[in-house]
Amino acid sequence: MNDIRPIRATSGTNHEGTSAHNRRVIIDALRLNGALSRADLARATRLTKQTVSNIMEELENDGLVTSRETVRRGRGQPSTPYSLVPEGAFAIGLQIDRHITRAIAVDLVGNVLIRKEANLPAGGPATGTPVVLQLVEDVRSELKERVAQAEKRLVGLGAAMPGPFGIEQEDADNPWMMGAWQRFPLLETLSAGTGLNVTLQNDAAACATAERMVGAAHGLDHAVCLYVGYGIGAGLILGGELYSGAHGNAGEIGMALLTSGGRQTQLEHRASLASLYDHLGVDPMAPDIYSLIDKRAAADDPDILTWIERAAIDLRWSVQLIETIFDPQTVILCGGAPPALATRLMAAMQPLLPSNADRPDRLLPRLQLGMTDPWAVARGAAAEPIGHAFDPRFQAILKS
């Protein structure tokens, strides 16, 4: 009667769960491999030809896949490859950063159709929310114009902003943080303001999602993206899925403490674009800052080079730490740094520190350069709702 202890259990599954899983497995295989015939899919997924045929028919009717020209591969009946239809699904990606907000529209295969940005006024969510909502609305209506049936195939809005979320912030007005935004119920506001499914993640996680869907982590099950943006963080692909921790704050290595040059500070204060701007004495609000940094880096500006030297020390340490702790297949350097800066930073990080990643059976480079354009976070944010709708995941199998 008064026995109201909650019972802990995983959800069971049923036929619908099975079916949903198999559909997702097939879509995922097509995304990973480009185009595959029904027979190929049957072998790859270990389903029977018949099951694959049934699912493919469904997917074709749903407008998610389409057949291509038959190909002859030796003996036997030629096969008909199928590939994903880019127009099968759309998503909007939104990045909210310190001084700027960006929104994009992407399709099922990750093509960016529309990109728009706007400056965020000082004043936090109170003044920023209308700007953000307007930007999303602009992208959405342009998408509607350009693609007739886009609206009903819009699977959601993925938002990304710097973390961490939900912690007790003593230093609420620390300029490295975005305290006001982080305490603001952004998810609910966006959801109410757009009527879409909204997901929220931190910017490093979004970058990792982008790298996994269309970048250097494509098809990898264990990869860590070291995100160097205004702040620094790590996006974690662990066991084939993005890992966010218990409260969405996993990978926030910017707050890791390190002793460098005799003083103990946070990693973020030494290796991030913010620390670069600080070092150079430039205004992060400047509209042309991206090209400015790119040009100065390309010209091997001595001030930039000294920052690179210093940051590389801490980034080398970070890579060694990440390899030691996560044992990934590869580490990917990504973020909003301009190409000239990113390549120089990559070079300055070599040689990497010795670590467990030195293996005789290693296939991939220990460190790779990933997407480093300012739109990477928005792309990853947009990839989230699409991935959520179509990835085979544990969650997908459970009863709804």
Added chain:
Amino acid sequence: MNDIRPIRATSGTNHEGTSAHNRRVIIDALRLNGALSRADLARATRLTKQTVSNIMEELENDGLVTSRETVRRGRGQPSTPYSLVPEGAFAIGLQIDRHITRAIAVDLVGNVLIRKEANLPAGGPATGTPVVLQLVEDVRSELKERVAQAEKRLVGLGAAMPGPFGIEQEDADNPWMMGAWQRFPLLETLSAGTGLNVTLQNDAAACATAERMVGAAHGLDHAVCLYVGYGIGAGLILGGELYSGAHGNAGEIGMALLTSGGRQTQLEHRASLASLYDHLGVDPMAPDIYSLIDKRAAADDPDILTWIERAAIDLRWSVQLIETIFDPQTVILCGGAPPALATRLMAAMQPLLPSNADRPDRLLPRLQLGMTDPWAVARGAAAEPIGHAFDPRFQAILKS
């Protein structure tokens, strides 16, 4: 014809996969909640009463669950709770450490039935393997004597030893490592020598498995076990599963570099029992070392206290790092340290460094003391095959 590119895809599933998953979900719910009625299980797993009834009948026939006395809980027909039968499954756990090897037999609910240990002679696997195999055989035959049908319900042998595995070791004879064992095909040797299913993991991971099954991480989905043994490592429970990384080396934080007292060293060289033995100048091979350390710690031996002070600094940093990177629900300090030492170490680590784990909605302590007896690793190793046989996991759903 020559198109032999491998196709990447997740496996699909079928009815058998569904059923296997649901069986595992039910067993897991019983393990987590003790005893539950069929109706309770149906609600908790979101399966129908009928499905649960069918599965329970099967499980009862298989000897894995048994009914208990009916209980009246208010109105309606009294319910019949079911609980796991301890004798439903057995597993052997094996720990191989620097100077010693331990083997235990456990049952389905984690009771330790038999424990045996042996000193490992110097000389690595060549001389050690016979000792290890004999120890396992001793445990196995005693189990056979004590429980008639144990042999056919023996689900496997779980082995644990210090990592990392499979890396290029320049310092093959570094005494902190176990290079010879780590290069040795232990899994194959044990498998051939016993005919059992064998799994291998590092000692910190085994400890985490133990904590999850019967300890402080019971029922948690995000927990990190900071394992302080002869070496130091972290066992990772991420998203409800043990995470091992791409090559089984995730969590090997002993190799993390830190700058402490002006010098850069590995964490392992400062906070581990090996460093304590070194500090005290005692021989790690001494047979009574565990009780010796326990006694000296209980007597607040000044040499031990200075080590604790120093180690606590680095452990505080480790906890802050773990919280920053993994965002777990809790961190658990465990390992082979004697109780008197472990409690003093816990105390010396307070107060913890500020971190993202300072949350207003926090439910569990940031740091908890877990199992700290020398048998914890063997228990965790033994839990692995049982968990593998009965946990609802993603793998379980895929087609075999």
Added chain:
DNA sequence: CTTTTAAGTCAATTGTCTTGACTAATTTGT
């Protein structure tokens, strides 16, 4: 030009969960 091989379909079957009606056992309210 026959044989072999592979892609893909058709129709029947099988495995597993769901549904709805039922029985059983207990408490609550009159």
Added chain:
DNA sequence: ACAAATTAGTCAAGACAATTGACTTAAAAG
């Protein structure tokens, strides 16, 4: 004391989705 309400659990039929095996189609090899 007895009817009504409530909860546990069963029975039998149905629905869903994958499997099976025989078949058709189309190409290469001998």
